[in-house]
Amino acid sequence: MSAPALTFAAAARHGRSWLPLIGLSALLGSGVTLALPTVLGRAVDAIASGHTVNGWLTLAGLLIALGIASSLVDAFAGTACVAGTTAWLRHRLVGRVLTGGPEGTRRFETGDLVSRVSGSASDAAQAGPTVVTAIAAAAPPVGSLVLLARIDVSLAAAFFGGVLLVIVVLWVFARRTTEISLAYQETQGRIAALLTEALDGIRTIAAGGTVEREERRILQFLPELHRNGRLTWTVLARSGAQAALIGPLVLISVLAIGGLQLVAGRITAGELFAASQYAVIGAGLGSLTGLLGELARARAGVHRSAEILAVEPLAYGGLRLPPGPGRLEFDDVTVVADGVTLLDHVTLDLPGGATIAVVGASGAGKSVLAAVAARLRDPDSGLVLLDGVPLKALHRAALRQAVGCAFERPVLVGRTVADAISTGRLSPVRLLAAARATHAHHYASRLPNGYRTPLPEAPMSGGERQRLGLARAWHADRLLVLDDATSSLDTATEMEINRTLTEDRLHRTRLIVTHRVATAARADLVVWLHHGQVRGVGPHTSLWRAAAYREIFG
Known part of the structure; x- marks a missing residue:
């Protein structure tokens, strides 16, 4: 069963072990912010009346120390929460990319996937701390309104009108920023995808003298990235300016009304001082634009991460293979991609233990047939069976023990050459x-540290890379699927490997996609x-009578 799609709430909830501490420290900070003006106001009244102020100053010092401590705790807990959530989310994203297989992630470019796993996951992890901090940030203005009402209702009314204007500014900012942040991240993903594609073909680019053209192709989205970034800063600047304008107006209104009340004897000088501080706190809502910006980036990060987590993982069954020779069946198999039929109702019954060559012109469906035979993708309809068991019904470990794959351009993974095999x-x-069976030993044994040579330090040709890819697939005990996996070998080595394949002492079924007439002739x-x-299906000598068959090999 696939994991539920990621939601903003789920990303926020994952940090629940840290969120109470973040919330508590934020509320303590808000409490200090609200208490300090009152304490200082009492100190002002004490000075005005000639009383001692030591007690009030001591209390103010304790409040300041408590505020610093809560800020330190908030910073530590917030960092730990984001780090833990980022690790959890990246683990899920990498797992879904790998379990989704080549077909599941086909619609994502490699660079874009890397961008989502690295950048979007980190942005999404900000969801919990940002929400808690945003909720806690509402405490100072609400508390200021209540405390101002206790001092004088007219002060609270002036304060409330200004805060409403700030809230409207913040609401507009949050709406615009979410849209722009998503567009910015998507543009970054497109640039990363193009750069990754160029890095894969860097030798071809250098040899073809197309460096400048590739640079223009990769950076073609920079104007769009610049436009989205500029929009972000424009919205931020406009909202900040509006909030900055409203803030002083609130302060002036509170001070003007407070001054009249002081002259009328309705409030004290200390209460006027406290009222001015509460007005500053309320006007400080405008500083939440940065926090709302983080919230917008978190929402965009969750959206981009959720698109990966929506990929359905390749499901496996629980069956094991019975004893058998490796008989491979395609029962009315059809594969369609982007509206194009790649395999059209293919039905084959291939004997176990045989060498079977798959030939055809470019675009005939050879690699697709190999992919469904190895269960690197599932057909849209029909079944593929190995010794009578549908591949979809096999346990994952049983399938990968039975079937080995080698490709035209193998990607080697691992720390050393031995790991790659x-x-x-x-x-x-x-x-x-x-x-030894795939003639990779001669190459590996000549390396400085033999099989323990780190892969980045092991220079290799295309043929040597293919030999390592073949060696990696050699463990299979029932079926070998080779998709043009010997195309880069020299003639002598290819002949030796083909002889090894056709005279396989383990009597495995060998499905070989090939363009070479010699390989087809030996099958x-x-x-x-x-x-x-x-x-057509049959021996090479029988099919050779057809002119169209001969044309395949040029």
């Missing part, structure tokens, strides 16, 4: 056997695809 599943003996059976349909 074993992926943590092979004993040293089996690792060495796989490397036990050839599957000929044309525009997603099976045009």
